[in-house]
Amino acid sequence: MFSVVLAASKLWWYVSRSAGIVSWVLLALAVLWGLALSTRALGKRPAGPWLLDVHRFLGGLSVLFVLVHMLGLFLDDYEPFSLGELLVPYAKDWKAGPVAWGIVAFYVMLAVEGTSLLKAHLPKRFWHGVHLASYALYAFATIHLLTVGTDRQNPLLRWSVIGSIGVVVFFTAYRAIGPGRAASIRVAGKPSVKSGEPKP
Numbered sequence: 001m002f003s004v005v006l007a008a009s010k011l012w013w014y015v016s017r018s019a020g021i022v023s024w025v026l027l028a029l030a031v032l033w034g035l036a037l038s039t040r041a042l043g044k045r046p047a048g049p050w051l052l053d054v055h056r057f058l059g060g061l062s063v064l065f066v067l068v069h070m071l072g073l074f075l076d077d078y079e080p081f082s083l084g085e086l087l088v089p090y091a092k093d094w095k096a097g098p099v100a101w102g103i104v105a106f107y108v109m110l111a112v113e114g115t116s117l118l119k120a121h122l123p124k125r126f127w128h129g130v131h132l133a134s135y136a137l138y139a140f141a142t143i144h145l146l147t148v149g150t151d152r153q154n155p156l157l158r159w160s161v162i163g164s165i166g167v168v169v170f171f172t173a174y175r176a177i178g179p180g181r182a183a184s185i186r187v188a189g190k191p192s193v194k195s196g197e198p199k200p
Ligand code: HEM
Pocket: 027, 030, 031, 032, 033, 034, 035, 037, 038, 052, 055, 056, 058, 059, 060, 062, 063, 109, 112, 113, 116, 117, 119, 131, 132, 134, 135, 137, 175, 184, 187, 188, 192, 193
């Protein structure tokens, strides 16, 4: 009985932590999907517009779960955060450094998602320059997870992190110096893939 009451009193704390983990998983998948788009590592199938739709969905959902993560911390009584403490690094003393990585990641995420929603109105070079900050976003969010999270010792989460870092680093190298570099340059020379449009 006591443990049920205790669990209920920490409900928002658990909601926040689970939303943080879901958001991080979605972010890692969005980055991988983005790499599939820019390198065409998967070949001609699946088609570009489908890849882009899934990519946009994963990115948008990750933002949504970060907002739930933050709302949970705001509503929680166990280790509550004020609005200022949620948005300003080092405003709260508790685990200040590890939390700051999350706050910085959140701002980079807003820039990546915001510029993508306005993509049609922005110069392509500018949009892509901001979009490349996704790699920093993934790194900051992963450092945040590994330094702040109560569940960072959990073997399943730890192996998921190690696996995802390995795959992201491999495909980033493939994109930067491997065959994916040639594909990304070819793609950059073509008009951008728009959702629902037939492939050029
Ligand atoms: C949190 C959200 C997002 C993240 C983390 C993310 C991440 C990435 C990454 C890492 C790449 C590969 C970039 C490269 O190496 O050149 C990429 C490519 C791409 N992303 Fe996103 N993205 C997000 C949201 C979006 C949204 C909402 C759109 C909608 C327009 C979008 C459209 C694209 C397109 C078109 C590409 C391919 C760029 C190319 O062909 O070079 N992304 N994304």
